[in-house]
Amino acid sequence: MKKLLLLVCSAFVLQTAQADEGMWIPSLIGKNYEEMQRLGLKLTKDDLYNINHSSLKDAVVQFGGGCTGEIISSNGLLLTNHHCGYGAIASLSSVDKNYLDNGYWAHSYAEELPAEGITALFLENIQDVTSEINAAVGKSKGDKAAKKLDEAIKAMEKAAAKDGKLVANVKEYFNGNQYLLLTYKKYTDVRFVAAPPKSLGKFGGDTDNWMWPRHTSDFSMFRVYANKDNEPAAYSANNIPFQPKKFLPISAKGEKEQDYAMIFGYPGRTNRYEVSYGVDLALQEVNPSIVSIRDARLSIMRRHMNADKAVYLKMTSKYAGIANYWKYYIGQSEQLNRLNVVDQKKQQERVFTKWSKKNDEGYDYLMSDFAAMYADYKPYAKHTTYYNEAFKAATLSRLAAVCAPLEKVLIEHPEKDSIDKYIKVLKMVRTPSMKEYDEATDKELFAEMTKMYFRDVAKSQHPDIFQAVIFKKYGDDNWDKTFKNYTDYVYKNTFLMDDAKFEAFCKNPTLEQMNADPAIQYALSFVHNFETYYQPKLDEFAKEKKKLSKQYVRGLMDMNQGQKFYPDANSTMRISYGKVLAYEPQDAVSYKYFTTIDGLMAKYKPGNDEFDLPQDLIKLYKNKDFGNWLDADGSLHTCFITNNDITGGNSGSPVINANGELIGTAFDGNWEAMSGDIAFDKKYKRTIVVDIRFVLFLIDKMGGANNLIEEMDIRR
Numbered sequence: 001m002k003k004l005l006l007l008v009c010s011a012f013v014l015q016t017a018q019a020d021e022g023m024w025i026p027s028l029i030g031k032n033y034e035e036m037q038r039l040g041l042k043l044t045k046d047d048l049y050n051i052n053h054s055s056l057k058d059a060v061v062q063f064g065g066g067c068t069g070e071i072i073s074s075n076g077l078l079l080t081n082h083h084c085g086y087g088a089i090a091s092l093s094s095v096d097k098n099y100l101d102n103g104y105w106a107h108s109y110a111e112e113l114p115a116e117g118i119t120a121l122f123l124e125n126i127q128d129v130t131s132e133i134n135a136a137v138g139k140s141k142g143d144k145a146a147k148k149l150d151e152a153i154k155a156m157e158k159a160a161a162k163d164g165k166l167v168a169n170v171k172e173y174f175n176g177n178q179y180l181l182l183t184y185k186k187y188t189d190v191r192f193v194a195a196p197p198k199s200l201g202k203f204g205g206d207t208d209n210w211m212w213p214r215h216t217s218d219f220s221m222f223r224v225y226a227n228k229d230n231e232p233a234a235y236s237a238n239n240i241p242f243q244p245k246k247f248l249p250i251s252a253k254g255e256k257e258q259d260y261a262m263i264f265g266y267p268g269r270t271n272r273y274e275v276s277y278g279v280d281l282a283l284q285e286v287n288p289s290i291v292s293i294r295d296a297r298l299s300i301m302r303r304h305m306n307a308d309k310a311v312y313l314k315m316t317s318k319y320a321g322i323a324n325y326w327k328y329y330i331g332q333s334e335q336l337n338r339l340n341v342v343d344q345k346k347q348q349e350r351v352f353t354k355w356s357k358k359n360d361e362g363y364d365y366l367m368s369d370f371a372a373m374y375a376d377y378k379p380y381a382k383h384t385t386y387y388n389e390a391f392k393a394a395t396l397s398r399l400a401a402v403c404a405p406l407e408k409v410l411i412e413h414p415e416k417d418s419i420d421k422y423i424k425v426l427k428m429v430r431t432p433s434m435k436e437y438d439e440a441t442d443k444e445l446f447a448e449m450t451k452m453y454f455r456d457v458a459k460s461q462h463p464d465i466f467q468a469v470i471f472k473k474y475g476d477d478n479w480d481k482t483f484k485n486y487t488d489y490v491y492k493n494t495f496l497m498d499d500a501k502f503e504a505f506c507k508n509p510t511l512e513q514m515n516a517d518p519a520i521q522y523a524l525s526f527v528h529n530f531e532t533y534y535q536p537k538l539d540e541f542a543k544e545k546k547k548l549s550k551q552y553v554r555g556l557m558d559m560n561q562g563q564k565f566y567p568d569a570n571s572t573m574r575i576s577y578g579k580v581l582a583y584e585p586q587d588a589v590s591y592k593y594f595t596t597i598d599g600l601m602a603k604y605k606p607g608n609d610e611f612d613l614p615q616d617l618i619k620l621y622k623n624k625d626f627g628n629w630l631d632a633d634g635s636l637h638t639c640f641i642t643n644n645d646i647t648g649g650n651s652g653s654p655v656i657n658a659n660g661e662l663i664g665t666a667f668d669g670n671w672e673a674m675s676g677d678i679a680f681d682k683k684y685k686r687t688i689v690v691d692i693r694f695v696l697f698l699i700d701k702m703g704g705a706n707n708l709i710e711e712m713d714i715r716r
């Protein structure tokens with residue numbers, strides 16, 4: 001699951017967190033180890049995480065900033081999801097050499113393709129720095145405390161980075177009740193090695209996304225390269241395959257229900273300690289807004305992508321990301337309602353308040369403070385969502401909005417250094433944006449999003465451009481015509497999308513040029529309006545939420561002393577352990593824990609966008625040419641499920657058996673538990689995994705990439 005409060009779902013899950021629920025910190029696995037053993041784990045604690053000798057953590061990386069990958073050979077071969085490599089594969093593809101459609105299999109190092117921008121982050125160390133941070137903040141309060149905290153973190157990160165040799169981050173855990181310092185080595189020469197055709201790697205498309213039963217072969221392979229000292233280095237033809245401290249052996253034996261399963265990875269964000277008022281806000285304001293904005297964006301993009309293959313390749317990665325979280329928010333709302341999460345949380349909050357009052361714990365008013373805070377913010381929540389999701393949807397608006405700090409500098413202190421700095425930022429945003437820019441699509445997005453903003457955001461909160469310019473000068477007999485007229489004018493007269501004019505502006509940027517540019521004028525009207533009136537409300541809300549959430553988590557821990565707690569996901573390495581496990585999605589229906597190639601073939605719809613299959617695969621199926629990748633039951637398994645606790649960011653994570661061997665790659669969650677980031681439901685929550693034997697079958701039989709098979713340590 002590519003990237004996005006504890007617990008307390010059915011009667012304080014956090015109190016009784018076991019096996020399946022929990023994203024545990026690898027260096028603090030202590031209390032969980034016995035439970036892991038009870039579930040079947042054969043490894044020692046040191047095999048999982050150790051900083052003095054190699055351990056499983058050394059084989060797991062954060063891939064490309066928002067996913068997870070695992071090293072599966074002594075030569076730096078890396079496995080992740082297809083949807084994690086998607087952007088890189090699309091950028092390497094052209095209409096003639098379409099690796100996205102046709103798949104790609106490197107048969108030698110020489111055929112491995114530099115994947116610009118892709119990084120692999122290897123965790124070196126985790127250190128608890130809570131007492132140092134608390135000492136630095138001391139008794140300060142409010143903004144002063146925030147400033148001291150910020151300074152202490154920056155100083156600590158700077159010292160730990162060892163002059164840029166390492167990446168160092170201090171991260172908050174348990175909503176600010178604990179701080180850990182994490183150090184990493186960041187490898188930037190990462191090359192594309194292999195992927196199946198998109199029809200397999202994204203099989204089922206948005207229809208099957210976030211759902212079980214699943215048949216997607218969601219994998220791609222890359223290789224990490226290093227300099228001759230095995231250290232990170234920018235791409236160079238002289239770099240050599242990275243030699244890892246640890247790589248994962250692979251089990252081709254197959255898994256049975258109830259087998260131990262463990263996942264290492266980089267979950268992005270959960271809100272398991274969210275209070276009922278926050279869930280209400282999501283259900284009433286935020287989620288429906290995101291879904292309706294994305295509905296409109298997707299249908300515009302889809303029409304243009306389907307009409308032109310080159311446009312498709314430009315925009316497909318962006319489209320997939322928007323679609324993934326469009327469906328996510330639909331599912332989250334559906335399951336929050338079905339599982340009565342608001343009521344569950346309210347019940348827990350009552351218990352908490354009662355406990356505080358009875359024991360004089362000092363949290364008596366925490367829940368009413370939360371209620372007041374959400375009530376204050378609610379009238380502006382929709383605006384924030386529309387600002388980020390609708391206003392910034394068109395490439396032109398997003399880029400024009402980046403001109404705001406430049407404008408400020410030109411007005412307030414037009415010194416060369418600060419001007420240069422913001423021109424650099426503008427270029428940094430523009431260059432990648434232009435790679436996915438299609439003018440016809442962008443114009444439609446611009447018109448539609450401006451219209452939706454006008455229609456859906458409270459009139460009293462609008463920027464003045466609507467009345468002062470759009471309706472005044474371009475007003476027509478209906479809104480569609482009005483916004484279209486205005487859009488035509490903006491795109492015709494802006495210099496931002498014209499390379500030569502843009503470069504000329506960058507050489508000598510002036511306020512006059514900015515004021516005369518209709519796109520910049522448009523964007524600045526939105527930015528000024530938001531930053532003057534609504535950003536302060538958002539900041540206040542975020543600050544207060546942080547303060548109250550910290551207290552709430554502290555309080556829950558006080559109330560449930562002796563219980564194991566795990567912190568919300570925060571894009572740092574976590575371990576989840578549990579087992580291979582089937583489930584019953586609804587009354588009278590039961591799902592098996594695995595799918596097979598027969599099921600894949602049964603979903604086949606020739607020529608369909610989501611359910612087509614490559615001819616090579618159909619031939620292999622007809623000839624029953626499955627190599628030695630069959631299960632003991634005689635079928636080729638495609639995917640399976642476990643009850644591990646993962647979320648967006650875990651995409652590509654290794655699923656590891658009791659012996660420390662790789663049995664698959666996690667790539668999704670299931671529909672019935674889409675509320676899982678807010679409340680983990682033990683009955684329904686499952687992780688969807690590509691069976692490693694399906695991966696090996698495709699590498700072997702479809703890719704004929706024996707070089708890769710040979711390179712791995714495959715055990716039977």
Ligand code: ARG
Pocket residue numbers: 001002003083202204205206209210320323324648651667668669
């Ligand atoms: N839902 C998956 C996740 O977030 C991504 C699946 C990508 N496939 C797709 N059809 N959009 O991890």
